Amino acid sequence: KVVKLWPLDKHEYRRYGRQLIMPEIGLTGQLRLKSSSVLVVGAGGLGCPAAAYLAGAGVGMIGLIDGDTVEESNLHRQILHSTERVAMPKVDSAIASLRSLNPTVKYIPYHTRLTAEIALDIFEKYDVILDCTDTPASRYLISDACVLSQKPLVSASALRTDGQLMVLNNPPLPPGHAQGGPCYRCVFPKPPPAASVVSCGDGGILGPVVGTMGVLQALETIKIIAKGIQRYSDFDSTYLQKGLPSGNSVPDPHRLSEPPSLLLFSAFSNPPFRSIRLRTRKAKCSACSAQTTVTREALKSGSLDYVQFCGAVSPVDAL
Amino acid sequence: KVVKLWPLDKHEYRRYGRQLIMPEIGLTGQLRLKSSSVLVVGAGGLGCPAAAYLAGAGVGMIGLIDGDTVEESNLHRQILHSTERVAMPKVDSAIASLRSLNPTVKYIPYHTRLTAEIALDIFEKYDVILDCTDTPASRYLISDACVLSQKPLVSASALRTDGQLMVLNNPPLPPGHAQGGPCYRCVFPKPPPAASVVSCGDGGILGPVVGTMGVLQALETIKIIAKGIQRYSDFDSTYLQKGLPSGNSVPDPHRLSEPPSLLLFSAFSNPPFRSIRLRTRKAKCSACSAQTTVTREALKSGSLDYVQFCGAVSPVDAL
Amino acid sequence: MSAASTEDVVPITVEFSGGLEMLFSNERKHKLSIAAKDESGLNSNVAFLVRYLCDNLMKDPRKDLFVLDGTVCVVPEHVLSPALTIQRRPGILVLINDADWELEGEDKYEIQKGDNILFVSTLHGG
Amino acid sequence: MSAASTEDVVPITVEFSGGLEMLFSNERKHKLSIAAKDESGLNSNVAFLVRYLCDNLMKDPRKDLFVLDGTVCVVPEHVLSPALTIQRRPGILVLINDADWELEGEDKYEIQKGDNILFVSTLHGG
Ligand SMILES: [Zn+2]
Ligand SMILES: [Zn+2]
Numbered sequence: 095k096v097v098k099l100w101p102l103d104k105h106e107y108r109r110y111g112r113q114l115i116m117p118e119i120g121l122t123g124q125l126r127l128k129s130s131s132v133l134v135v136g137a138g139g140l141g142c143p144a145a146a147y148l149a150g151a152g153v154g155m156i157g158l159i160d161g162d163t164v165e166e167s168n169l170h171r172q173i174l175h176s177t178e179r180v181a182m183p184k185v186d187s188a189i190a191s192l193r194s195l196n197p198t199v200k201y202i203p204y205h206t207r208l209t210a211e212i213a214l215d216i217f218e219k220y221d222v223i224l225d226c227t228d229t230p231a232s233r234y235l236i237s238d239a240c241v242l243s244q245k246p247l248v249s250a251s252a253l254r255t256d257g258q259l260m261v262l263n264n265p266p267l268p269p270g271h272a273q274g275g276p277c278y279r280c281v282f283p284k285p286p287p288a289a290s291v292v293s294c295g296d297g298g299i300l301g302p303v304v305g306t307m308g309v310l311q312a313l314e315t316i317k318i319i320a321k322g323i324q325r326y327s328d329f330d331s332t333y334l335q336k337g338l339p340s341g342n343s344v345p346d347p348h349r350l351s352e353p354p355s356l357l358l359f360s361a362f363s364n365p366p367f368r369s370i371r372l373r374t375r376k377a378k379c380s381a382c383s384a385q386t387t388v389t390r391e392a393l394k395s396g397s398l399d400y401v402q403f404c405g406a407v408s409p410v411d412a413l
Numbered sequence: 414k415v416v417k418l419w420p421l422d423k424h425e426y427r428r429y430g431r432q433l434i435m436p437e438i439g440l441t442g443q444l445r446l447k448s449s450s451v452l453v454v455g456a457g458g459l460g461c462p463a464a465a466y467l468a469g470a471g472v473g474m475i476g477l478i479d480g481d482t483v484e485e486s487n488l489h490r491q492i493l494h495s496t497e498r499v500a501m502p503k504v505d506s507a508i509a510s511l512r513s514l515n516p517t518v519k520y521i522p523y524h525t526r527l528t529a530e531i532a533l534d535i536f537e538k539y540d541v542i543l544d545c546t547d548t549p550a551s552r553y554l555i556s557d558a559c560v561l562s563q564k565p566l567v568s569a570s571a572l573r574t575d576g577q578l579m580v581l582n583n584p585p586l587p588p589g590h591a592q593g594g595p596c597y598r599c600v601f602p603k604p605p606p607a608a609s610v611v612s613c614g615d616g617g618i619l620g621p622v623v624g625t626m627g628v629l630q631a632l633e634t635i636k637i638i639a640k641g642i643q644r645y646s647d648f649d650s651t652y653l654q655k656g657l658p659s660g661n662s663v664p665d666p667h668r669l670s671e672p673p674s675l676l677l678f679s680a681f682s683n684p685p686f687r688s689i690r691l692r693t694r695k696a697k698c699s700a701c702s703a704q705t706t707v708t709r710e711a712l713k714s715g716s717l718d719y720v721q722f723c724g725a726v727s728p729v730d731a732l
Numbered sequence: 733m734s735a736a737s738t739e740d741v742v743p744i745t746v747e748f749s750g751g752l753e754m755l756f757s758n759e760r761k762h763k764l765s766i767a768a769k770d771e772s773g774l775n776s777n778v779a780f781l782v783r784y785l786c787d788n789l790m791k792d793p794r795k796d797l798f799v800l801d802g803t804v805c806v807v808p809e810h811v812l813s814p815a816l817t818i819q820r821r822p823g824i825l826v827l828i829n830d831a832d833w834e835l836e837g838e839d840k841y842e843i844q845k846g847d848n849i850l851f852v853s854t855l856h857g858g
Numbered sequence: 859m860s861a862a863s864t865e866d867v868v869p870i871t872v873e874f875s876g877g878l879e880m881l882f883s884n885e886r887k888h889k890l891s892i893a894a895k896d897e898s899g900l901n902s903n904v905a906f907l908v909r910y911l912c913d914n915l916m917k918d919p920r921k922d923l924f925v926l927d928g929t930v931c932v933v934p935e936h937v938l939s940p941a942l943t944i945q946r947r948p949g950i951l952v953l954i955n956d957a958d959w960e961l962e963g964e965d966k967y968e969i970q971k972g973d974n975i976l977f978v979s980t981l982h983g984g
Contacts, residue, residue, distance in 0.1 A: 112617050170469040177514070251856050292857070300435065323663055371832060510895070
């Protein structure tokens with residue numbers, strides 16, 4: 095195998111120099127970013143800042159999926175769009191801005207809302223998935239598809255003056271493996287009563303609140319990629335049984351995923367941020383346990399009706 | 414006085430609808446944002462996201478001051494710039510992006526680094542000042558000028574994986590008034606040893622770390638403006654003496670400034686955010702106390718040498 | 733609060749976030765003291781606290797937005813049996829001293845002096 | 859640590875942030891126990907803690923990057939008098955249980971069991 099003397103191009107040393115010199119990234123981390131692909135589901139208040147900082151950091155390929163077009167009411171918080179691009183598909187508008195920031199990244203547009211039928215085929219092309227959507231139905235669908243395709247999920251949400259952030263399914267081990275990170279269903283087994291769900295359109299949203307959560311999604315994604323995603327092969331059977339590294343394949347402690355937590359943000363509270371320890375995988379989780387009822391076949395066939403499951407009170411756009 | 418039936422234009426209800434419907438902003442807050450002006454000192458890693466969300470929220474006038482031009486190494490974190498605008502003045506590049514996001518805001522470019530001689534004349538045109546610079550010298554200068562011109566200061570900084578945020582001089586009462594918020598010199602009376610100061614160029618910086626701090630600066634600025642900046646006239650002499658509202662002019666409790674605090678962010682720590690209670694104004698502060706030695710005349714005449722004060726070890730660009 | 737002496741009550745902080753505060757007079761943080769023992773003389777646990785909050789602190793009549801299925805708290809107070817298991821309503825997290833209550837014994841967790849109990853509604857906006 | 863019995867020592871958490879951790883083996887969080895009484899038999903205060911950190915925890919020889927003026931900690935240990943006032947180095951904040959030490963009595967603050975003492979270096983980048 096030929097070792098390249100200069101594994102990055104000259105312009106990449108220039109562009110990424112400020113993060114390359116940090117021990118948390120380094121050349122290894124930059125190369126991992128370059129060879130990685132990230133899917134951002136939703137090009138709105140969360141997806142815009144998240145995608146901007148992922149593109150800036152040099153993620154090799156960024157997919158963006160959203161079926162909406164830009165509206166004037168988006169612009170106070172969806173900073174990749176612009177006034178002259180009102181009515182353009184959000185995905186195209188966002189990619190125009192991203193390309194201008196960093197033309198060396200490959201951008202893949204999906205002009206559609208995410209559905210159960212297409213989710214797995216898309217997710218399998220990416221290394222990390224970002225949930226930047228805005229309904230319970232899409233959040234369950236994305237989590238289920240992440241579990242089935244074994245992808246870490248960086249999930250955020252925001253409403254009014256509050257925001258929440260979780261890294262789920264990390265490490266992204268197959269269903270039934272207790273060392274895998276909890277999924278959205280482990281934390282929220284049942285959807286909330288439809289009457290209690292408030293959208294940003296109805297409840298309002300402060301731009302920098304959702305902006306902060308989106309930037310933090312990019313940060314968590316960069317951390318996961320730069321450290322190296324833990325794979326099933328990193329855990330041998332001894333480790334899976336005893337929860338201890340075996341002599342044969344000791345997991346690199348620097349690659350161990352952080353314990354699951356929920357970051358709460360409340361712009362008018364003091365303190366504004368709060369970190370909560372979350373549970374591990376739930377032994378009877380319907381998605382990530384050995385007793386899973388959420389299968390690839392069920393998902394792909396469309397037999398799982400997420401909108402119905404979440405009990406829509408009004409016609410819901412699942413993205 | 415004629416009361417307008419619709420105090421905002423139709424397109425403003427559309428554009429700002431999602432924040433207008435929130436009780437924390439409301440029509441009053443939106444009108445305050447529209448009639449306010451904010452100066453962003455530094456159009457780099459902090460200034461870019463801060464200005465983006467301020468423009469999105471509908472601040473009436475945004476001034477941007479920076480003497481630098483866009484470099485490729487800026488682009489991983491300075492998201493208002495673009496690859497095709499490398500070598501353009503940062504202020505012009507940033508305003509091009511901001512205007513595309515929200516053309517209804519008035520943007521004022523200052524193609525210069527901030528100096529003591531010009532600071533007061535500029536600051537007096539604005540309601541809130543954001544310190545988005547990157548040297549100790551500029552931080553002391555900006556704080557002094559905020560105290561002298563009685564402006565609240567939203568100050569942030571970032572390096573490697575850490576960030577810090579403070580709202581200073583809020584309420585922005587004249588020097589000698591104990592109820593005014595502490596200034597930068599109250600918290601840091603003396604500059605750090607020059608040898609201990611590390612720049613983002615030398616130490617590195619992770620894009621979303623500085624991005625998070627910049628977005629949070631926009632948030633604090635919006636909170637200050639929407640609530641209504643506390644003025645000297647809001648405090649009568651009884652209040653100033655006893656620290657209690659008098660019967661005659663009770664300060665609106667909703668307008669009371671939050672107690673001074675420092676937000677610490679550390680991207681790889683758990684918990685990542687931490688809020689610290691800060692001291693109030695220092696009785697002997699050289700800038701904001703009755704014993705101030707930092708006067709308008711001293712500042713304007715250039716007799717205060719901030720670079721010297723901070724003991725530059727290498728040629729320092731004060732912005 | 734029917735606290736007789738300081739020995740009989742447990743001072744705690746209860747917080748609401750993510751919109752739940754709207755059910756509780758729009759206040760996010762409540763300092764309160766609850767009885768140290770429940771109706772059966774056992775140490776007060778989280779189930780007891782939730783009943784207490786429904787009966788005493790919640791002004792909003794929509795109890796079902798706080799407690800599961802609306803079967804627990806909309807019934808008259810005297811029917812609220814200590815034996816009834818309190819489940820969290822879907823979409824609400826209960827956090828005991830900044831940890832998911834599932835790590836602490838759920839509604840059986842016995843309240844300690846100075847505990848912080850946080851109820852968070854999940855958000856879905858973006 | 860020369861702790862004899864658990865009564866003689868105070869367990870605390872000391873944290874470093876903003877780059878100061880680089881002076882302390884690049885570890886941000888240190889759980890340690892310090893003597894409950896200082897050399898003069900008085901309750902250990904923050905001044906004592908700072909001396910202790912310089913003498914025991916700090917591996918970096920550049921003591922002046924941690925303590926004011928380099929006059930306190932670069933001198934041999936036995937010269938470190940308890941009477942000497944410890945000032946914070948410019949650009950460092952000392953935080954006692956998440957409050958600025960100026961709110962708590964600065965270096966005279968007497969360390970309590972379980973205290974969290976955080977040393978933060980200011981950042982200037984942007
Ligand atoms: Zn699960
Ligand atoms: Zn001061």
